[in-house]
Amino acid sequence: MSLKILDGLKFKNIDTPVHRLDPRVKLLISIYFFVVVILYGSEWRGMLTISLIVILVEVLVLAVGRVARSMLNTLRGAAPIILFIALLQVLGLFTYSQPGELILYRAVAYTIRFLAFLASFSLFFLTTMPDEVGNVLTFLKVPYSYAFAMVAAIRFTPVIADEIQQIMDAQRSRGLEFERGDLTKRLRNLTYVFVPLIISIIRRSYEMAEALEIKCFGASKKRTSYRVLRFTATDASIAIIASILFVLAILAYHLQTLQGLP
Numbered sequence: 001m002s003l004k005i006l007d008g009l010k011f012k013n014i015d016t017p018v019h020r021l022d023p024r025v026k027l028l029i030s031i032y033f034f035v036v037v038i039l040y041g042s043e044w045r046g047m048l049t050i051s052l053i054v055i056l057v058e059v060l061v062l063a064v065g066r067v068a069r070s071m072l073n074t075l076r077g078a079a080p081i082i083l084f085i086a087l088l089q090v091l092g093l094f095t096y097s098q099p100g101e102l103i104l105y106r107a108v109a110y111t112i113r114f115l116a117f118l119a120s121f122s123l124f125f126l127t128t129m130p131d132e133v134g135n136v137l138t139f140l141k142v143p144y145s146y147a148f149a150m151v152a153a154i155r156f157t158p159v160i161a162d163e164i165q166q167i168m169d170a171q172r173s174r175g176l177e178f179e180r181g182d183l184t185k186r187l188r189n190l191t192y193v194f195v196p197l198i199i200s201i202i203r204r205s206y207e208m209a210e211a212l213e214i215k216c217f218g219a220s221k222k223r224t225s226y227r228v229l230r231f232t233a234t235d236a237s238i239a240i241i242a243s244i245l246f247v248l249a250i251l252a253y254h255l256q257t258l259q260g261l262p
Contacts, residue, residue: 010070010158011129018065022235023132024139025242026124032246033058033120037113039253048109050249051116058119067126074122075115086111130154135229144223152208163200167193 013019018026033054040050062068075082086107125133130151137147168178171192178189 010126012065012067012070012126013129014066016065016127018061018067018127020234021127021238022229022231023124023128023136024229024231025235025239026128027136028239029061029242030120030124032242033123034117036246036249037116037120039250048105048112051109051112054116055112055119058116058123061123062119062126065123065127070126071119071122074118078118082111082114085114125154129227131225131227132229135225135227138223138225139229145218148217156204160197160201164193164197167196 037051037054059068059071062071128136133154134147134151137150138144142150171189172178176189176192178186180186181189
């Protein structure tokens with residue numbers, strides 16, 4: 001699997017209308033996307049239609065936020081997972097009594113659904129500063145120690161991914177090949193990546209722990225934040241519009257269920 005899948009966690013510091021939105025609104029929209037795709041997951045025909053609509057809206061929002069290229073890199077990195085999901089559904093040709101066309105159609109539906117899942121929260125992380133993510137968690141009454149751990153993971157996951165790529169490039173320059181040989185040899189060659197990576201992660205953890213101790217992390221129960229969340233009229237308007245569309249999607253689903261429509 002390509003490490004580009006982690007590009008969906010890299011915040012892009014760009015001045016766009018999406019970046020200027022309150023992070024609570026962006027999180028709410030991401031949750032709405034996620035819930036709608038989950039809600040229409042019981043019937044694969046409706047799942048495909050709704051997933052395509054959700055992806056279209058997400059692409060429009062990502063384009064406004066000028067982070068669509070990062071999302072494409074994430075999808076490119078997730079290609080093995082996407083192919084695996086599609087393959088599982090295609091294998092249904094040998095286990096289900098349904099026509100092959102319907103099995104393939106369902107495979108496409110589940111694949112598109114996974115893309116909608118992936119894009120829903122990438123939209124939030126690509127346009128929200130890690131510090132603001134911590135502020136949102138604190139606003140949701142999550143203990144600060146857990147919020148800090150979450151923010152640290154978001155910050156360092158892309159850094160570790162870049163470090164893995166650097167280690168692999170360094171090992172390739174020494175003649176180590178990761179793409180050739182049988183499975184056993186490839187797994188054995190990966191140890192030349194993970195050993196220096198683990199050492200680097202341990203060293204980085206000690207440095208962070210020492211920095212936190214120097215700054216007396218956790219000494220005061222009352223905390224302040226450099227960035228204060230401010231809910232503007234634009235944020236309220238976007239939240240209201242998103243909530244109305246979400247309620248309409250739920251009502252449409254229940255009406256479809258009551259009428260027994262496909």
